[in-house]
Amino acid sequence: MAREVRKGNCHYCGYLCGFDVTVEDGRIVDVKPDPTRYPYSPTVAARCRRWRMNLDDLDAPDRLNFPMKRVGARGSGRFERVSWDEALDDIAARLRALREEFGGRTLASAIGGPHATYWPLHRFMSQFGSPNNMGIGQICWNPRIWMDAVTFGWPTESELGDNTRAMMLWATNPAESDNSLFWTQIRAKHNAGVPLVVVDCRKSKTALAADVHLMPWPGTDAVLALSLIHVVLQEGLFDRDFVERWCTGFEGLRAHVAPYTPDEAQRVTGVPADDIRRAARIYATNGPALLLSGRGIDQLGPNTEPTVRALCLLRAITGNVDRPGSCYVNERSGFRQEAHMERPDLFARDERAFQLNPTRLQSYAGYDLVNGQTERFGRTLPERYLTSAHPGLVMRAMRDGTPYPVRALLVMGANPVLTYANTQLVLDALASLDLCVVADYRMTPTAQLADYALPVAAAFERPTCQIHGGVADYAYGGAAAIRPLHERRTDYEILRGLALRLGMGAEWPAATLEDEYDVLFEPAGLTFQQFAEQGIYAPQPTYRKHEAPGADGAPVGFATPSGKVELASSLLEQLGGSRYPQPVLEAVAHADLAHGMVALVTGARFQPYWASSYFQNAEFRAWRPFPRVHMASATAQALGLAEGDWARISNERGAAVLKVAYEDMPLGVASAEYGWWLPETPAGAPGYSGALVSNVNLLTDNELSACEPLIGTWTYNGLEVFVEKVACPGEFAAVEENEESK
Numbered sequence: 001m002a003r004e005v006r007k008g009n010c011h012y013c014g015y016l017c018g019f020d021v022t023v024e025d026g027r028i029v030d031v032k033p034d035p036t037r038y039p040y041s042p043t044v045a046a047r048c049r050r051w052r053m054n055l056d057d058l059d060a061p062d063r064l065n066f067p068m069k070r071v072g073a074r075g076s077g078r079f080e081r082v083s084w085d086e087a088l089d090d091i092a093a094r095l096r097a098l099r100e101e102f103g104g105r106t107l108a109s110a111i112g113g114p115h116a117t118y119w120p121l122h123r124f125m126s127q128f129g130s131p132n133n134m135g136i137g138q139i140c141w142n143p144r145i146w147m148d149a150v151t152f153g154w155p156t157e158s159e160l161g162d163n164t165r166a167m168m169l170w171a172t173n174p175a176e177s178d179n180s181l182f183w184t185q186i187r188a189k190h191n192a193g194v195p196l197v198v199v200d201c202r203k204s205k206t207a208l209a210a211d212v213h214l215m216p217w218p219g220t221d222a223v224l225a226l227s228l229i230h231v232v233l234q235e236g237l238f239d240r241d242f243v244e245r246w247c248t249g250f251e252g253l254r255a256h257v258a259p260y261t262p263d264e265a266q267r268v269t270g271v272p273a274d275d276i277r278r279a280a281r282i283y284a285t286n287g288p289a290l291l292l293s294g295r296g297i298d299q300l301g302p303n304t305e306p307t308v309r310a311l312c313l314l315r316a317i318t319g320n321v322d323r324p325g326s327c328y329v330n331e332r333s334g335f336r337q338e339a340h341m342e343r344p345d346l347f348a349r350d351e352r353a354f355q356l357n358p359t360r361l362q363s364y365a366g367y368d369l370v371n372g373q374t375e376r377f378g379r380t381l382p383e384r385y386l387t388s389a390h391p392g393l394v395m396r397a398m399r400d401g402t403p404y405p406v407r408a409l410l411v412m413g414a415n416p417v418l419t420y421a422n423t424q425l426v427l428d429a430l431a432s433l434d435l436c437v438v439a440d441y442r443m444t445p446t447a448q449l450a451d452y453a454l455p456v457a458a459a460f461e462r463p464t465c466q467i468h469g470g471v472a473d474y475a476y477g478g479a480a481a482i483r484p485l486h487e488r489r490t491d492y493e494i495l496r497g498l499a500l501r502l503g504m505g506a507e508w509p510a511a512t513l514e515d516e517y518d519v520l521f522e523p524a525g526l527t528f529q530q531f532a533e534q535g536i537y538a539p540q541p542t543y544r545k546h547e548a549p550g551a552d553g554a555p556v557g558f559a560t561p562s563g564k565v566e567l568a569s570s571l572l573e574q575l576g577g578s579r580y581p582q583p584v585l586e587a588v589a590h591a592d593l594a595h596g597m598v599a600l601v602t603g604a605r606f607q608p609y610w611a612s613s614y615f616q617n618a619e620f621r622a623w624r625p626f627p628r629v630h631m632a633s634a635t636a637q638a639l640g641l642a643e644g645d646w647a648r649i650s651n652e653r654g655a656a657v658l659k660v661a662y663e664d665m666p667l668g669v670a671s672a673e674y675g676w677w678l679p680e681t682p683a684g685a686p687g688y689s690g691a692l693v694s695n696v697n698l699l700t701d702n703e704l705s706a707c708e709p710l711i712g713t714w715t716y717n718g719l720e721v722f723v724e725k726v727a728c729p730g731e732f733a734a735v736e737e738n739e740e741s742k
């Protein structure tokens, strides 16, 4: 028997850790962390519970192995196996007919967390003639990219270095969300005496480790951030030299933050004024300092833009910009940028006007304005991701046919029934389509609503390569260890198969994803094979690039209209936004415990699951069997609940049932997990494998008028909902009984 050890990469989170894969006759028989490749650390391998899944998952009975075509009514969950030719011929023919009738814009696409390579999908959308690619950008990552870009001229990368002297983590919980090295490194630094400030509206695992934990009322973070700036300015703790030489709008900022005293901030946020002063001093007097923000503030509706931007200003006035040990402005990538791989040139410019997306920054208008600046430094922002259409409008166009009919959808690497806002809207929208194609590993609740569920090759069966949209100069990944099992294919091959059938093959010359990766790495002087040997491409970053002389001998500065860090943003003002961050207090959720109402945040990450993924894993389910809603014991008491009770959380849109667990957070606040479904329960309507029992997105919404107007951010954190005690839902009764008898 031929036995051989090959290289492969895990893909159960974004780190793509390197593995040694033992292969026997084309099948994987063993996997072990590869100590020679990125980002190996014995702690990662020991802490991560997911990587062992790699072996079982290859042949798991619930994996999709063949193209499946719907045979029952839509949503019935009844499918039959068909050949790839039959599936792709039919999909292409139906797409062609729909385009003839309604135009290319009638096709939408949906992506999710950064698991996959999205430029092939976006290239397909450009060629097909649709501007309606949707994603999760409005509430994940894009706010940070946009605010960095308007403030510093390009996205920045937080950096933890040997010389880092203070750390501030804002609305991010790497202790649960980050399986890799980062959290281990933060803890090591902290143990070595580097102070850690955590800002989180609850006592997360990360907050438990902090020297100072600021616990604001959800959604009031912009006020808190402005107050920190207030203290830094008032106490003269700012970096005078950096501000004078490299920032615009400093005096205006001083006036702007004058009202945000620590006392005023305490009144609005609930954080003690003395803690605000302490945190500001720790951050500002211990440079270089790291400040990293996370999804907690990316999902605050109208308060996302001012919060994320205020944190850019805090970094700027303390000189923590392009400085080792704090953050650096990313270089232009040495490999081909995503913007080039996705081929925006194939998309007819006239069609842009039809995009379902009236936002001002996260739109073609905003993209052109900001990219016009960054292009001066040869850096192109990923176009499709940063201009993605607004799901609130696209889903309604599917359901209602207005402003024009959206009749077809391609879903790749997403499970919108669990993860997009307003589940009922998603169900109605998907149910009304003429053609819905879902490519996934499993028959997810979203796939259950499809006309075709297509089997996708997963880790070890395909090459991997994470390029972060090409906004940074680093990439990691590796080669496939084996050929895809059964009839699984890569997303690339699926899209190429469709493109060929639609007469668009000229732009897909490479037969495989590996060949396309060769094209991607060409400018870096690497083949994909060479890249894969190392598993990482990461040239040493450079710092203080703004001081480097340009062609005329003068420093090049920053890629903003003024050439400086814009404390007062000329670009946001041009787009009808505010020069300085403006908190929107009307959008903050209130609680009214006497009437059973709390302010709910949703989606705080927890192990071992990932969004809607891994709920099929029996071991994981035995460890974490119940969906939980956390709250302080005093809140529970006021609501007539105790730890372990089941709570029905509801609003005008719907209800979800979760189990109460105690955690320290402000009185009147609750935090619900997201992503829960029960793959072992029947597929198809009405239950969609338990997707409608504990799914908090039954409560959320992305209706445009409630969204932030520049980026289009909706609210996952800060919903006014009612909570009441209920009996254990039938779906959980057996597990509950079992747990109780233990």
Ligand SMILES: Nc1nc2c(c(=O)[nH]1)N[C@H]1C(S)=C(S)[C@@H](COP(=O)(O)OP(=O)(O)OC[C@H]3O[C@@H](n4cnc5c(=O)[nH]c(N)nc54)[C@H](O)[C@@H]3O)O[C@H]1N2
Pocket (backbone or CB within 6 Å): 111, 112, 113, 114, 115, 116, 117, 136, 139, 140, 295, 299, 411, 412, 413, 414, 415, 416, 418, 419, 420, 439, 440, 441, 442, 444, 456, 491, 602, 603, 604, 610, 611, 612, 613, 674, 675, 696, 697, 700, 716
């Ligand atoms: N209420 C609430 N909702 C949220 C959030 C929240 O905090 N609260 N967070 C939001 C955020 S930040 C995100 S990123 C999203 C995540 O939302 P999603 O990305 O929709 O969630 P996942 O469970 O990661 O779903 C990914 C699906 O893609 C499949 N998949 C994985 N890799 C591939 C691949 O390479 N190709 C294909 N074709 N399929 C693949 C998986 O099997 C899985 O079914 O959820 C968002 N929704």
Ligand SMILES: Nc1nc2c(c(=O)[nH]1)N[C@H]1C(S)=C(S)[C@@H](COP(=O)(O)OP(=O)(O)OC[C@H]3O[C@@H](n4cnc5c(=O)[nH]c(N)nc54)[C@H](O)[C@@H]3O)O[C@H]1N2
Pocket (backbone or CB within 6 Å): 113, 114, 140, 170, 171, 172, 173, 174, 176, 177, 178, 199, 200, 201, 202, 204, 216, 217, 218, 219, 220, 221, 293, 294, 295, 296, 297, 300, 601, 603, 604, 605, 606, 607, 608, 609, 610, 611, 612, 671, 717, 718
């Ligand atoms: N285990 C696991 N890991 C994951 C994922 C997963 O689903 N599961 N998803 C991946 C994805 S797609 C992403 S985007 C990243 C996200 O990773 P993180 O950015 O670390 O996101 P969360 O873990 O949700 O942490 C957000 C924190 O913000 C807090 N928060 C919520 N609202 C507010 C508020 O208004 N103010 C303040 N100050 N805090 C608030 C929450 O309590 C929570 O602790 O994680 C990735 N890693």
Ligand code: SF4
Pocket (backbone or CB within 6 Å): 010, 011, 012, 013, 014, 015, 016, 017, 044, 048, 049, 050, 051, 179, 180
């Ligand atoms: S950290 Fe992520 S990529 Fe690495 S082994 Fe764990 S799940 Fe896989």
Ligand SMILES: [Mo]
Pocket (backbone or CB within 6 Å): 113, 114, 136, 140, 295
């Ligand atoms: Mo995300």
